[in-house]
Amino acid sequence: MPPRRSHKKSRAGCRRCKARKIKCDEVHPRCGNCTKHGVACDFEHPGVADSLTPAETPRPTTSTSNCDSPSTSTLPPTPSVDAETPLPLYRNPESLPLTTNTKSSRMMELKLLHHYTTITCETLAISSPVSERIWRNTVPNLAFSGANFLADALLAVSALHLRYNSPQDQELVRASHAYMASTLSEYGASLSKGINESNAEALFLTAALIAFQSTASRIFSRDDSGDLKDRSDGYVLPLSWFHSFQGVKAVVAASWQWLRHSGIVVPIIESQPALNLDLSGQNANFFGHLLDGAEEEIMSMDDDPESQELTRQAYRHAVAVLDWAHKIPHTGAPLVFLATVSRRFVELLEIRRPRALAILASYFGLLKCLDSVWWLKGVSRREVMGIISLFNPDDEEWWPRLQWPLRIALYEGDVIPPDVWGADWAAETALLEEASHNGNFVSHIELLSQMFTAMQNMPGGTAALDLAARQTFMSHSRTLDPSALIDNTARPSP
Known part of the structure; x- marks a missing residue:
């Protein structure tokens, strides 16, 4: 038996790779692992890593995905929340850099917003001019009023649409993942705090865009033959589609007391x-x-x-x-x-x-x-x-x-x-x-809302209603974990 070759352990890897206990290729100014997942690397931004205190040193998170998740980037830990509240899959995802240049990031956002308002918004409504106008004009204005998660959702969907035509563009891949990660984080936090009159419209529209993203993302999750398959068990049913759209239904039913008077939501629903x-x-x-x-x-x-x-x-x-x-x-x-x-x-x-x-x-x-x-x-x-x-x-x-x-x-x-x-x-x-x-759909939702109201009036009903809203977020999170798409991002759609 030949003698074992000696191995010299390198201690020059980036902090993110060290925290995740994986081999770093030590490439500067950004290592291969950080480049692959579109996250910050302290080779490139040493000030970010140096500014963390020992208590803020990142710890690897447990994930059922076979892919590395961006949630393990070098960022402060998520604040503690109630044990029953589902944690977002991403920690401060809005901090994930889309590019290494601030000006380039700004230009990317302008590009995505322009594409959304000129083209993507037209694809969100089928045979409904009224609904199309709302998605084009009203929804962005609502997003600009402080609903950051809605703004990020618009940009994520726009990036996915552009990516459909340019599947090899890694900037669009990172943008689509990062903006949706940010959407899910803030959307989940808002659901955990509760739906009210001030956020009901934005939460409904965001839930709808997340469902759209879930559906559209499936075109990027296929093998070279065009079939959607699990590596071990053949064809995978698109259950994420149902989870996302069922989530929209849950949000609508839980917030219908405010949405029934909305000049934004009701026309969208009535267009069906x-x-x-x-x-x-x-x-x-x-x-x-x-x-x-x-x-x-x-x-x-x-x-x-x-x-x-x-x-x-x-x-x-x-x-x-x-x-x-x-x-x-x-x-x-x-x-x-x-x-x-x-x-x-x-x-x-x-x-x-x-x-x-x-x-x-x-x-x-x-x-x-x-x-x-x-x-x-x-x-x-x-x-x-x-x-x-x-x-x-x-x-x-x-x-x-x-x-x-x-x-x-x-x-x-x-x-x-x-x-x-x-x-x-x-x-x-x-x-x-x-x-x-x-x-019509409004009368259908009225019946659904009455059921939710009855749940609230029952012992433990408020908890059940809150659980339904949280389950909505969990369904969306399972559906749109960007790390689950990493292995397929470079594959062009047929």
């Missing part, structure tokens, strides 16, 4: 097509076959009457939303699915119940009609193919029910004929007018 759902499950409809055999499944797989009823309602409601959106897909109606399905339906997806997966595949089939929107381009094909990979082609029960989303996802052409789609879009206007008389 009115819900007109058949929840009986008795009438013939296009996706009714997805409910065939549901009762037998529920009775055999759910243990108690309460969970059985929750599952039954979750399936019926999800299919009802699919049927409604199937008739008016170009209005953006399919996006409503993410926010309106029940928490139980998301749980069924998490445990990969075949019926829930088949419903989800049909949902992504609906998104084929929105393939021209940059943040939804290719989503239908990619997600439908991913979900289908979870089924056995010899499964005689479920494989036939997956044929519609498969056929739609693989369809080549800008316009899908009615005989392929299964509905005549010529009647779309009439359906919208009919639906407008049967209630």
